[in-house]
C-alpha cells in the first residue's frame with residue numbers, strides 16, 4: 722500500500738535535498754520507497770536522457786518507462802535504441818489500447834488539431850494513471866527554468882493528481898548543467914535538439930523554435946496550451962505543468 726506524504730514531511734525532505742546533486746536525490750528516493758516501486762518517466766528529451774544516465778549510477782534496476790502515443794518522432798525510437806545499447810536497459814512501453822483509427826472514428830480525425838486536451842488525456846494521462854498505480858514514487862525531468870508554470874517546482878512533491886511521491890531531481894539545474902552532464906557522460910540524445918527542437922513531444926504538436934523564442938513555444942503551436950497535463954503543480958493543483 723502507498724504511504725501518503727504529508728506537507729510537513731515533504732517540506733523537511735526539500736530542506737535537506739535543496740542543494741543535493743540530482744544523483745543524491747534519486748538515491749534518497751530509492752531509499753524511501755520499496756524496491757522497484759520508484760520509476761523514471763522518460764520522454765527521451767535531454768533532461769530525461771540525463772536522468773537515465775543518473776539512474777544507472779544509482780540503481781540500474783529502477784524501472785524506466787515511456788509513453789508511446791503512436792505519434793512519436795522516429796528519432797525517439799532511435800535514441801531509445803542507443804540508450805538501450807549503452808546501458809543494457811529495457812524501457813517499459815506504456816500506451817493506450819485506443820488505436821489511432823479507433824480514436825478517429827470515435828472522436829474525429831486529427832483530434833490533436835481539434836481538441837488537443839482530450840487527445841493528451843486519452844493518449845497520455847490515462848495510460849500514465851494506470852501505469853503509476855503500483856508505484857510509490859516517480860521521477861521526472863521537470864525543471865524550474867523550463868517555463869513560468871514550472872518555476873515553483875520543488876525537488877520533492879506529493880503528486881495530488883496521481884497520489885504518489887514525485888521527484889524532480891533536476892529542478893534547480895540550468896540547461897547548461899544538463900547538457901554538460903550529457904556530454905561528460907557521453908549519453909545518447911535526440912538529434913532533433915540540434916535542429917531547433919528544444920522540447921519534443923508528438924510530431925503533430927511539435928514544431929521548430931526560432932532563436933529567441935520561448936523553448937516551449939514549439940509545442941501545441943496555435944493553441945492556448947503549453948502542457949499536456951501529466952504534471953500538476955503542488956503549489957497550485959489546478960495549474961497544469963506537463964511534459
Ligand code: SF4
Nearest residue numbers: 833837840841923926
Ligand atoms: S501531444 Fe498532441 S498528438 Fe500527442 S497526445 Fe497530446 S494532443 Fe495528442
